Amino acid sequence: MKIALFVTCVNDTLFPGTGRAVVDVLERLGHQVVFPGGQSCCGQMHLNTGYPDRALSFVEAFTGVFEDAEAVVVPSGSCAAMVRDWHAKLAARHGRADLAERAAALAPRVHELSELLVDVLGVTDVGATFARRVTYHPTCHSLRMLGIGDRPLRLLREVRGLDLAELPDAAECCGFGGTFALKNSDVSAAMCADKIANVERTGAGVLCAADNSCLMHLGGALSKRGSGVQVMHLAEILASTA
Known part of the structure; x- marks a missing residue:
């Protein structure tokens, strides 16, 4: 499977090793991981602090970058939840029916890492060893x-x-x-x-x-x-x- 990585802004800025680890796991399992260069924030922090108009611009950007992906992996439950639960709602509330439809179509293909591994790829043993x-x-x-x-x-x-x-x-x-x-x-x-x-x-x-x-x-x-x-x-x- 060809999987697009949405690394999230927190990981990209502060924890880049997490994104690399996601790639290592998925490539070990035989999947191709791509990193769309136009990605940015999911918009959660803007929505949560009372700036829905600014959050909407991130909904549009995310949808444009990832809507052709077969699957999107997100190493953050928080950001995955924002995309799945809020992107389409936010677009609809702003009268953007076109964007809401596109975001809703993309949402089922956006997965937190454990969801992707267990539900989509059907694996629980990823070949890891960690003696702690x-x-x-x-x-x-x-x-x-x-x-x-x-x-x-x-x-x-x-x-x-x-x-x-x-x-x-x-x-x-x-x-x-x-x-x-x-x-x-x-x-x-x-x-x-x-x-x-x-x-x-x-x-x-x-x-x-x-x-x-x-x-x-x-x-x-x-x-x-x-x-x-x-x-x-x-x-x-x-x-x-x-």
Whole structure:
């Protein structure tokens, strides 16, 4: 299959290794990955902070870049949810019926990484090896908007050498929430403290998630705390062979 990678602006700017890991995993499985050069932001941060008009321009750009793709992989539940749940709605609300129709047609071909692997490609064993104790945090958008369920866990259970530890109260938010962490910093910090306390209770050396924005939030708190827990995106663990 020929798969287009929407790397997301956060990954492209701060976590380029995640995009490379996605390519490694998919190419190992025999698929061709392309990177459309005209891609930019999904528009989520603009919509969430009250700028729907600006978000609409990103809907138009995304649709134009990816609408001919056989499949689009997104290493972010948050951004995948924005594309699937909001792009067509946003276009329709602005009276752009043409764009809404195109965005709606594209949406079913846009997949978060674990969805693509398990549901579209039909694999759970991607040939990975990672001999560490790992716990998994299901990020809010992936859990509540995409409904990816146990797909990431099914993938992690097939990784050779990996010891998967159950995270207590896993479904609780980490407190990031984009600008929520800035506008409600005390509440955000308290939520984050609860989450990392649960992470440390697992005895895991690695905290895994499918969104680097949440991992950035949690990783910063873990580092400040002097914890030895490392944060890694799901794609990076699945790309590992040692």
